[in-house]
Amino acid sequence: METVTLKVFRFDPEKDKIPYYRDYEVPVEGTLLNALLYIKENLDPTISFRAFCRSEVCGSCSVRVNGKTKLACKTPMKELVKTWKGKPLRIDPLNHMKVIRDLVVDIDKPIEKMKTLIPWLVPDPRVVPSDPRHESIIYPEEMELYKDQIHCMLCFSCYSACEAVEDNERYRGPFAFSKAYRFQVDRRDIETAKEKRIRYSISGGLWSCVQCQKCIHVCPKGVKPAEDIQNLRGQAVKKGFTDKPGAKKLKHYVDWIYATGQINRLYLPEEVYGNKEARKKLTEEYERMGIEVWEVPKPTKGLMKFRDIYLEILSREDKALELDFSHVRKIDKMVSDIFKADICTIVDRAHQNNRKSKGLIGKLKGLLGGSDD
Amino acid sequence: MIKVGFYQGCCFQGQDAHMFETMKEVFRMIDVELELLEETTCCGGNTIDEENRKLSYAINARNIALAEAKGLDMLISCNTCYMVIAKAKNALDNNKKLRDEINELLKEEGLEYRGTNKIYHLLDFFRDVVGYDRIRKAVKRPLKGWKVGAYYGCHVLYPKHTAIDDGDNPSSLQEVLKALGAEVIDDYEAKDTCCGYHAFFTDKTMTMKKLNRILGSVKKAGVDIVATPCPLCFKSFDIYQLQMENPPMVPSAFLPELMAYAFGLDKRKSGLGHHLIEVKKE
Structure with a gap:
């Protein structure tokens, strides 16, 4: 044997x-x-x-x-x-x-941490009948929203594997956020409780998750805590909790990707931490090494159609207003100033010219996505 | 010559644009032609998912569709891009309603997500398509005497349904490093610790604590350099390391740079000469 x-x-x-x-x-x-x-x-x-x-x-x-x-x-x-x-x-x-x-x-500590996130239903009297002889009906499409999360059996595998628990004592644990999220999308749960869960999630380390995905990897029941944490972060921003760096990072991604098809790592420190020096320092450091730095990312071919798709999805999900159009216009202006044309013209021109063109040289190299030589 | 569509993501642009030329050169030496998928956009960096998951699926359906339109498989060199695009592919392949809805929108650009072509990360591409032998044969300057710490990064190993190697005991990175002639160190204490890149703009102290663990641990193991197949882990090591209170000044490399150097390119051309934390090893 x-x-x-x-x-x-x-x-x-x-x-x-x-x-x-x-x-x-x-x-x-x-x-x-x-x-x-x-x-x-x-x-x-x-x-x-x-x-x-x-x-x-x-x-x-x-x-x-x-x-x-x-x-x-x-x-x-x-x-x-x-x-x-x-x-x-x-x-x-x-x-x-x-x-x-x-x-x-001893599992007491994670259990106590979980309880701080109100992992139970706080009934909304307008939805849940007070007469116990009446049921409150859950439709299959509602169930779809939390069909995985309800399988959590508190095995603490995710808590054991978690990178955020490892380095943040206050961090509630992946399973705890999944348990909380499950009620955030339950129609029977009252709005005031949902608001509290977000507040407590934030103080419980919602933005400390490193998104390593280990919780999803180790869960024996197919729960996806890292994704529930993303969902909770989205809810936090939607509910107006926008002062945390993570919320500003999300805004950077949403606006810049819409505007240019890319994020802009040069501007991230400024837009998230108000650090204007970082862009200058990084640019200088790279220039010292002989690397050319482009201030805006390459606006991709088909950008205008890409924007249509982007906006269409957001409006279908009732999120179109979360795009900050004044920010987008600022980015557009930045692009036009650098490339000396409005963004539609730039995108068209870039793709009419062949790769060997020396017209706008340096800056346009980024636009064409490769080297000119 | 194998031809594959190259997805650049946010790396290989801006200050890293020179790296694409290096990648092209490295791949040419192992008989692979990289065709840049120029019209692709950022994958959303696993952050757009916080705003809306369907938006992330749509963006990446478009990215994959651009490769499919050229009849090419897609090679992704960033762990996070790989995972995000693989998650989208998984969702699109298993949910016809979602696929139809997104395809309806892609029509405007004349695109369609069909799910016919594969997506690869560097590591499974080297293992399954190129083969380690071909890498070994391209080596002109073996990394003899280089103690290289193997660092995977999380998003190629977890979660299971998108992983390209065994998340518990992976081997594909060590195999490449061995083929380059390096002495591989893969049993240091913090080998599985996350690099903290994605926390830098959400909870910076987390990033610093992670870097402290990893870099302290590799230093203790006596490595000359840490090698990672992920450009984001590399940025965490090379750029964010300098923001630590007492930076241990551990040099690091993005895997293709080490390959370029071993294939005979000089320090500067390989990219190794452009690091904020200098790679002194010759």
């Missing part, structure tokens, strides 16, 4: 000064949970871990394998051996929580 070594984290705070690892030889069959149960039943009854349903429902058996978060009952041993090419598998308790004993961690 094929076997593999599990190096299991052991720590009993009542007996041990520091944690240690113990090796166990286990069969390569069934799931990682089977292997842990095999150890408990056949090799070492003193080992502690949490497990209950054995069928990906209760969410209690999450651990880390060579640092990567896994739900033990969902992880085939064969797959682990294949991934790690037969090398020993180091089994650790989940990250970011205090170890109670061996693989058992």
Whole structure:
């Protein structure tokens, strides 16, 4: 029978000064949970871990394998051996929580953090009937908005893998934001509660998420916290919470991409942090190295049609007014000043001229998207 | 000669435009012709998704459609662009209603998203299309004695449905670096830590803490240079590192630059000579 070594984290705070690892030889069959149960039943009854349903429902058996978060009952041993090419598998308790004993961690802290985001329904009396004999109907298309989020079983895999939890003590955790978002799109939930959730999300680190996508990667139930965090950020801006750098960054993206088809990294520090020096410094630094810097990105061919598509989608989603047209006009003016023509003419001209044209030289090189020589 | 459509995104423009010429040269040396997909726009940088996900899908349906119109597969050299475009492709391929709605809008430009052509990131393109042998053969100046830290960046490894390698134990970057003759260091403590690029304009302290972890960790592992296949991770390392309180001054490279240098281009032409944190290793 094929076997593999599990190096299991052991720590009993009542007996041990520091944690240690113990090796166990286990069969390569069934799931990682089977292997842990095999150890408990056949090799070492003193080992502690949490497990209950054995069928990906209760969410209690999450651990880390060579640092990567896994739900033990969902992880085939064969797959682990294949991934790690037969090398020993180091089994650790989940990250970011205090170890109670061996693989058992204290989940109180993330639970308390989650509660601050009001992860429950606050009924809107205009929608939810006060008479308990009357139901409030949920239509399938409404359900569509939170059909994934409701599968969260609090396994804390995402909390363990999260980069923001790692470096921001206040950060509520990916699952907590998914739980909150689920009620943000529930018609039965009252507007005042939605407003509070946004407020509390912001103070709970909404803008600290680094968008690494690890939460989506490790979730055994297909929840996408990183995307829910994006959705919450969008809601925050829409509700007028526009003072945070992240909100200004979003505005930069929305306006500049509409105006030119590109973001403008030279202007980001100024538009987000009010740092006017950065553009100058960066430009000088690159010029010192002999690299030409273009102040505006290349307006792409088909830009005007691209703008139509962009605006059409935004209006269909009832978001067209979120484009800041005065900002767009400023960008247009910047483009015209540099290229000595209005943006429509520039786009047309750039693509009539062949690549070897020396007309507007330097600045136009950017427009043509390549070198002139 | 293999021909592929090259998606430049926001990198390879403005102050980085010289890099496209280097990329073209590097790819020519491994028998690949890059055709610049000129009419494409920014992918939305995973930020437009905050405004509206459908807008992100539409922008990228248009980007992919531009490659498809030329009958080309699309090569994307930025981790984030890759992930955002792959997510859009995934949504469009699995949702006919969404595809029809967006195609209706693309019609105006005479474009159509069909889903017929592939999208690649550098790493799976090297592994599945070019092959490591061809890279090995193009090397004229092996990176002998270079201790290179392999740093993937997140968006090619996670989430699973768009990943181009095994997110738990990837190998495609090490293979390229080995083919260049470098000594690969891939077991440093913070190898999986996010570079923090995307937090720079949302929560700057987060970026600084991430850089501190990664660069401290590679320094401890004794690397000469960190190599990443993502131009954004590279910017985080080369530009944002200087904003740290005590910058460890760890040099870094965007993978194609190292390839260019190993293929015989000089420091300046390869791009390695243009870094804010100087690459001293010869």
